[in-house]
Amino acid sequence: MLDRQVQRAKRTETSRTPEAAGTGRAAAGTVIVAERYVPGLVRAVANKLEGGASRFYRKHYGIGLSEWHILVALAADPWITSPVLCKNAGLDKAAVSRSLARMEEQGLVLSRDTSGRSRATALTAKGRRLHDRIAAAAVAREEQLLADFSPKQVDxxxxxxxxxxxxxxxxxxxxxxxxxKKKAA
Incomplete structure (x- = not known):
């Protein structure tokens, strides 16, 4: 129990007003300690990775992150419908729709009607070549990111x-x- 309280104390601290700080009385509420708050740390890392990747892909390949996520999803699973593509690429319907329209104009993807109101999409040969070029760069960027980690740390x-x-x-x-949950040591 004490161990859990110590862990929680490291992650958060009681907020104090300037007046209460001198008296030692805690003000109402909790202050999040940014250096220990996991959702904030994950968001900060994701923002740095996405911002850098977005600049890199736009500069070197002329596409943004949404298009890259779609290329990855379609390379893994061709001729999928937009709802599946949204799920697999981690994008919302509007972003997928806009990106697919641009990518179709660029000759990177093509779509065909399926049963009902759905359309299925796949990479063209040009889209596959672009995916493969970017994938090589993405793996190199990942290797650079993880260069100071041991294989065990990466796992x-x-x-x-x-x-x-x-x-x-x-x-x-x-x-x-x-x-x-308590983890057995």
Missing amino acids: SLVGLLTALSKAAAGLTDSPQKVAR
């Missing part, structure tokens, strides 16, 4: 990020308190 990081993603998918809108 741990991937495992933790996968677990964090699953936990994030399970978050609810209710502000219930959840006790962290």
Whole structure:
């Protein structure tokens, strides 16, 4: 129990008004300690990675991140419909629609009608060549990012990020308190 309280104290601290700080009395509320707040740290890392990648892909390949995510999704699973593409690329419907229109004009993808109101999309040969060129650069950027990590640390990081993603998918809108599971050492 004490260990959990110490961990929580490291992550948050009681806010203090300037007047209360001198008296030692805590003000109402909690202040998030940015250096220990996991959602904030993940967001900061994601913003840095996405900003750098976006500039890099636009400068060297003439496409943005949305188009890159679509290229990746279509390379892995050709002739998929927009709802599946949205899910696989992690993009919303409007972003996918706009990006597909641009990519079709550039000759990177082509679409065809499927049963019902859906359209399926796949990469053209030009789109596949662009994907392959960018994929090589993306892997090189990842290697640069992880250069100071051991293979064991990379495996741990991937495992933790996968677990964090699953936990994030399970978050609810209710502000219930959840006790962290104790890990056996």
